Amino acid sequence: MxxxxxxxxxxxxxxxxxxxxxxxxxxxxxxxxxxxxxxxxxxxxxxxxxxxxxxxxxxxxxxxxxxxxxxxxxxxxxxxxxxxxxxxxxxxxxxxxxxxxxxxxxxxxxxxxxxxxxxxxxxxxxxxxxxxRSGSYNTGGVNKQKLMTAYKENAILIACFLNHIGPSSSKTLKLLGTGEKTYSILVNNHYGWFQRIERGVFQITDQGAVEASSFTEIYKRAETLLKSAQTS
Missing domain, CATH: 3.40.1350 (Trna Endonuclease; Chain: A, domain 1)
Structure with a gap:
C-alpha cells in the first residue's frame, strides 16, 4: 500500500x-x-x-x-x-x-x-x-506531483478570462470576478502565462493558453464563471 x-x-x-x-x-x-x-x-x-x-x-x-x-x-x-x-x-x-x-x-x-x-x-x-481553493484537486501522500494551490487556481481563472475576452486591464478582470490579487498575479507572472502589451493591459501568452487549459476541470469552471459574469 x-x-x-x-x-x-x-x-x-x-x-x-x-x-x-x-x-x-x-x-x-x-x-x-x-x-x-x-x-x-x-x-x-x-x-x-x-x-x-x-x-x-x-x-x-x-x-x-x-x-x-x-x-x-x-x-x-x-x-x-x-x-x-x-x-x-x-x-x-x-x-x-x-x-x-x-x-x-x-x-x-x-x-x-x-x-x-x-x-x-x-x-x-x-x-x-x-x-x-475551489475544490480538492490534490492527493495526500504524493510528493513528486505538481500541486494545485489557491494561487494557481486564481492564475488559471485569469488566463481563461484573457483567452476568451482578449487583452484586458486588471480592473476589467476584477469586475468580472478574478479577485483582489489579479494585478499582482499578472505583474509577477509566476508561470509565464501573461504579457503586458501596454500600461495596465495584459494578454495571455501561447504558453499560458496551452498550460492553463490543461487543467481541464478548473478551466471549465472558470469558463462557467465567465459566462455567468457576462450575462449578469
Missing amino acids: LESDLYPPIRDYLETHGYQVQAEVKNCDIIATKDDELIVVELKTSVNMTLLVQATQRQTISDSVYVAVPSPKRQNRHWRGIKRVIKRLELGLLEVSCGPMGTKVLKQFDPLPAQRRKVTRTRKAIIQEVAG
Missing part, C-alpha cells in the same frame, strides 16, 4: 464526519476543517521516526494531529508499544485496513488535549489556503 492509497479512505472518513478536506496544504498531507476546528493528518505506510517528527511539528498548528497508517497484520506487543508512544506524544491514530468487504478506517484514539504554543501565522496561512 502506497501513501497515496491511504488518502481516499481517510478523506471519505473525514467527509462522512462533516469535515471539508484538502490534501497537501502547506506541507501537511491532509487538512480537515469544520467550523473553527482544524485537523491535521500525516500519512505513512509505517510508523517511523520521520512520521513522528512531522506529526509533532504539526502540533504547533493544531492540537488535533493524527497519524494514519495501514493496519498491521498482527496486533502484537511491538505494535502495542508503538501505539503507546503515539499516545504519549499526544497524537491521534487512524488505521486503514483492506479486506474483502472493502477499505475501512478505524480510529484507535484521539489526540490528547495539550496546552502548547501555536504558530498563529502558519495556522492562518493554512486556513486561508484552504478557503482559497
Whole structure:
C-alpha cells in the first residue's frame, strides 16, 4: 500500500464526519476543517521516526494531529508499544485496513488535549489556503506531483478570462470576478502565462493558453464563471 492509497479512505472518513478536506496544504498531507476546528493528518505506510517528527511539528498548528497508517497484520506487543508512544506524544491514530468487504478506517484514539504554543501565522496561512481553493484537486501522500494551490487556481481563472475576452486591464478582470490579487498575479507572472502589451493591459501568452487549459476541470469552471459574469 502506497501513501497515496491511504488518502481516499481517510478523506471519505473525514467527509462522512462533516469535515471539508484538502490534501497537501502547506506541507501537511491532509487538512480537515469544520467550523473553527482544524485537523491535521500525516500519512505513512509505517510508523517511523520521520512520521513522528512531522506529526509533532504539526502540533504547533493544531492540537488535533493524527497519524494514519495501514493496519498491521498482527496486533502484537511491538505494535502495542508503538501505539503507546503515539499516545504519549499526544497524537491521534487512524488505521486503514483492506479486506474483502472493502477499505475501512478505524480510529484507535484521539489526540490528547495539550496546552502548547501555536504558530498563529502558519495556522492562518493554512486556513486561508484552504478557503482559497475551489475544490480538492490534490492527493495526500504524493510528493513528486505538481500541486494545485489557491494561487494557481486564481492564475488559471485569469488566463481563461484573457483567452476568451482578449487583452484586458486588471480592473476589467476584477469586475468580472478574478479577485483582489489579479494585478499582482499578472505583474509577477509566476508561470509565464501573461504579457503586458501596454500600461495596465495584459494578454495571455501561447504558453499560458496551452498550460492553463490543461487543467481541464478548473478551466471549465472558470469558463462557467465567465459566462455567468457576462450575462449578469
